[in-house]
Amino acid sequence: MAVASNNPPLLDVRNLRVEFPTRRGTLVAVDDVSFDIAPGEVLGVVGESGAGKSLTGNAIIGLLEPPGRIAGGEIRLEGRRIDNLPYEEMRKIRGARIGAIFQDPLTSLNPLYSVGRQLVETIRTHLPVSMPEARTRALDLLKEVGIPGAESRLDHYPHQFSGGMRQRVVIALALCAGPRLIVADEPTTALDVSIQAQIIALLKRLCREHGTAVMLVTHDMGVIAETADRVAVMYAGRIAEIGPVRDVVKNAKHPYTKGLMGSIPNLGVRTERLTQIDGAMPRLTEIPAGCAFNPRCAGRGSRCLSERPDLMPAGTGRAACWLHDRGGVGRPLAKETIDA
Amino acid sequence: MLAFILRRLLQSIAVLLTVGLVAFSLFRYVGDPINAMVGQDTSMEDREALREKLGLNDPAPIQFFHFIVNAAQGKFGLSYRTSEPVGRLIAERIPATLELSFCAAVFALFVGVPMGVYTGLYPRHWSSRLFQAVSLIGISLPTFLIGILLILVFAVWLRLLPSFGRGDTVMIGWWSTGFLTWSGLKALILPSITLGMFQLTLLMRLVRSEMLEVMRADYIKFARARGLTNRAINFGHALKNTLVPVITVTGLQLGALIAFAIVTETVFAWPGVGQLFIQSVQFSDVPVMAAYLLLIGLLFVLINLAVDLLYFVVDPRLRSQGGSARVAGH
The missing domain is CATH 3.40.50.300 (P-loop containing nucleotide triphosphate hydrolases)
Structure with a gap:
């Protein structure tokens, strides 16, 4: 509706x-x-x-x-x-x-x-x-x-x-x-x-x-x-994505939502393994700078570590992710480079 | 429900028989009743005749049976000390003790429960902290000390209230009451406070902790979400859910009030059964002691029976379970 x-x-x-x-x-x-x-x-x-x-x-x-x-x-x-x-x-x-x-x-x-x-x-x-x-x-x-x-x-x-x-x-x-x-x-x-x-x-x-x-x-x-x-x-206390349910389920705009949808088993379809999001949601005392999801995000860039994204239009809804900003995520970072 | 009451009644009778056995042993084996009854110059033959006449040579089970049958009829023999029937001695004294215990219980309930509710609802308020601190004193000071302090302040220094006795009493049938005269009522105040102080603090702390517990319950949060008034939530929903443990403790404490009125009665020279008991102990007046023991046992059993029945009134969950669980909680 x-x-x-x-x-x-x-x-x-x-x-x-x-x-x-x-x-x-x-x-x-x-x-x-x-x-x-x-x-x-x-x-x-x-x-x-x-x-x-x-x-x-x-x-x-x-x-x-x-x-x-x-x-x-x-x-x-x-x-x-x-x-x-x-x-x-x-x-x-x-x-x-x-x-x-x-x-x-x-x-x-x-x-x-x-x-x-x-x-x-x-x-x-x-x-x-x-x-x-x-x-x-x-x-x-x-x-x-x-x-x-x-x-x-x-x-x-x-x-x-x-x-x-x-x-x-x-x-x-x-x-x-x-x-x-x-x-x-x-x-x-x-x-x-x-x-x-x-x-x-x-x-x-x-x-x-x-x-x-x-x-x-x-x-x-x-x-x-x-x-x-x-x-x-x-x-982590913020809205990552908001939009019509159909679009969010089928075509998520935020990497976290994508991961969330990937973790739902699909009845009747035998998949080899459900995708899972590595890591855990940070505790309230340990929310990182920039985007709160950045330690677990595969698509993060340098901007994600320093600037916190607000909700911005993405598809039919809105998502809090620099992917949907004209400026983008900045210099791409391999996941492992920061964990180390 | 009926089966439950019957079962409880049978249990009560078993308890009373056990208490009776203890009382009987006291009677039979603490000292020689014959020695207590006759003078020093009575001959051995006379003693033996009396022994035979009193049935003291019968086998112990027969004696116990006679003892129980007599006790059930209120016959406990003659007091060694005053040679009066024990039943009459106790009947004379019991109104004083029951009135004192009643006033102490009312004092403890009507002051302790509201204080508990208040401190449970506003645990951080300074007055709650004050009540808590004062209650700690109340719970740790011995009864006789509280009594003596009250006498010192209100009877000796302020000269407002009498320090001993019941004041004037009025006889209603065999019951002597102090409720109908001014001096009788004034005489009740200090002993009641002394006797009820411990129960008051106990009840207050119990209600407080129960309230703290219940106020965290989901149904309280849901009651708030339904927009019920604070009054309805605090007193209708929360307080009622604290009642089962409060009734349990109140019942037990009421028994304790009657049984342990001894100290208070001694401090205030209160002519109740507790004082009678103390005098009987000093004189090794075994028939009175045995009767007192049975009386207290009977009161405890009756109070507990009433408490068990009250659970049914308060908690609908028990009604369908046949009362097997004393306190049902989820």
């Missing part, structure tokens, strides 16, 4: 910077991240563990865990700036305008309250409805997320549901006040593979029906390829 540029974005993140002050100095976990999400759009965010994708999600819903803090940039929801709101103002937006789904459905629900009570509680926090109305709405939501026998399940406790069913309840909870955006942080990682596809299909269907936009944070490229309209690839 290509989004016309004259539509105002639902979510607009500009130059977001998330820092962790530590005893040995400040760690920059998310650095100069900018993207937007249009109404009803699904933006996939992929990256390795520690790339800053979950932190970006948490920053948007205003739930960065201290000492982490937003140190720069702006987050706007429907044109309104939300990154500097007082806690109480942001609380009213959470759940009502922005829903969230977390990784582990087993631990996302309070074990001591029935799912009906948790739904009703959330509905009545955000909507001016009576108890019976809230209960009816809770029941409708449970039916909508495909819980069999919803009437009798309303008064059941989380431990009486399977993992997949619990994640359906979590989705119902995230949707209960009709949010415009859902931040889904690894919503299927903790589930059985057979359940994952169902949950993703459900999330996709519900969001299409409700016109809800989704920021889908995951490290599963398959989920992204199936679900997202656009994808942002994060590396």
